[in-house]
Amino acid sequence: MAIEDIPGTAEYLTNAAHLLRLTAPGTSAHLMSHRNQLLYEHKASQTDIQQQRACGGCGNIHIPPINWKTIKHEPGKSLQKPTRAFAMSSRLGLSVPNSKPSVTTESYRLLRCDRCKRETKIALGPPGHAVRLKAKMPAKVKKPVAPEALKPTANATSKKRAKNRKAGLQALLSGQQKQASNPLSLANFMK
Numbered sequence: 001m002a003i004e005d006i007p008g009t010a011e012y013l014t015n016a017a018h019l020l021r022l023t024a025p026g027t028s029a030h031l032m033s034h035r036n037q038l039l040y041e042h043k044a045s046q047t048d049i050q051q052q053r054a055c056g057g058c059g060n061i062h063i064p065p066i067n068w069k070t071i072k073h074e075p076g077k078s079l080q081k082p083t084r085a086f087a088m089s090s091r092l093g094l095s096v097p098n099s100k101p102s103v104t105t106e107s108y109r110l111l112r113c114d115r116c117k118r119e120t121k122i123a124l125g126p127p128g129h130a131v132r133l134k135a136k137m138p139a140k141v142k143k144p145v146a147p148e149a150l151k152p153t154a155n156a157t158s159k160k161r162a163k164n165r166k167a168g169l170q171a172l173l174s175g176q177q178k179q180a181s182n183p184l185s186l187a188n189f190m191k
Contacts, residue, residue, distance in 0.1 A: 006042050006044065010035050010038060010044075013032070017029075017031035017032045017035070017054070017061060018061065025061075029055075030059060032054040032055075032061060033057075033058060033059030036054070036056055048122050051111075051122055052111060052122060055111075055113040055118055056118070057118040058116040058118070060113050062113070107124045108122060108124055109121075109122045
C-alpha cells in the first residue's frame with residue numbers, strides 16, 4: 001500500500017467502524033483494530049483524541065462519559081490511603097521519611113475498555129493560565145476640520161418653498177388637464 005493511501009484508508013476504516021458500532025459491535029471493533037494495526041505498521045502516531053475514541057487493544061469504540069475516569073495524582077503521594085502508622089506519626093508531629101511537599105500534580109485520564117478490560121492512560125497537560133483580555137477603549141479619532149458649509153439664509157429657504165409649492169400646483173393642474181382632454185366616458189357608449 002502506498003504511503004499516500006494510508007490517511008484515506010484509515011479514515012474509511014474509522015467511518016465504517018463508527019457506522020457499524022451499534023448494529024455489529026464485533027465487526028466495528030475488528031475494523032478499528034485493523035486501522036490501529038495499519039497506523040502502527042506505518043509508524044503513524046495517533047493523537048490523544050484518536051486514542052480516546054477506540055481501544056488500542058481490541059478496537060472497541062468508547063462511549064466518552066461512560067468509559068472515562070479522570071484522576072489527579074501528585075507524584076510524591078501514593079494512590080492508596082495512608083496507613084495507620086503514617087497517620088499517627090503525622091498527628092504526633094514526628095518526622096516522616098520521604099515526605100516531600102509536592103507542588104505539581106499530574107492528572108491523567110484513565111480509559112477502561114468494556115470489552116477487553118484494557119486500561120489506557122492519557123496524560124492531561126496542566127490547565128492553561130487564565131488570560132483576561134482587557135476591553136479596548138475606542139480610539140479617539142479626530143475628525144479633520146473642514147470649513148463649515150454655509151447655512152442657508154431665511155430668504156433662500158423661502159425661495160425653495162415657493163418653488164416646491166409651484167411645482168406641486170403645476171403637477172396637480174397637469175393631472176386635471178389630462179382628465180379633461182378625454183371627454184368620452186362609459187355613458188357615451190351606452191346609447
